[in-house]
Amino acid sequence: MHTRELHDPLAMTVVSAHRTSEGVVSYLRCACGVWEVRTARLVGVATPRSRSVRSID
Template sequence: MHTRDLHDPLAMTVVSSHRTSEGVVSYLKCSCGVWEVRTALLVGTATPGARSKMTID
């Protein structure tokens, strides 16, 4: 599956979910490593390795 495609929400693991003043925000992770952030109006994705890893020196 291409990372820009939406993943099947039933095949993803809910890692965290919380209520905000604008509604519920859910963080889901697919077995392929892609993360999705879902709200009632928005779905955002992040792929592993898309950004360099930050370290604290």
């Protein structure tokens, strides 16, 4: 999935998780490069930037 929609949490890999005073924060990564940060009340998504190849003419 390469859209701004949420990824299937079962298809993502948990990279890190820790407990805070407001609950557990989990950092997940999809094979396509999208990162999600999940808490009990919030899901943040970061998509990778496309890289352009520059040539010297």
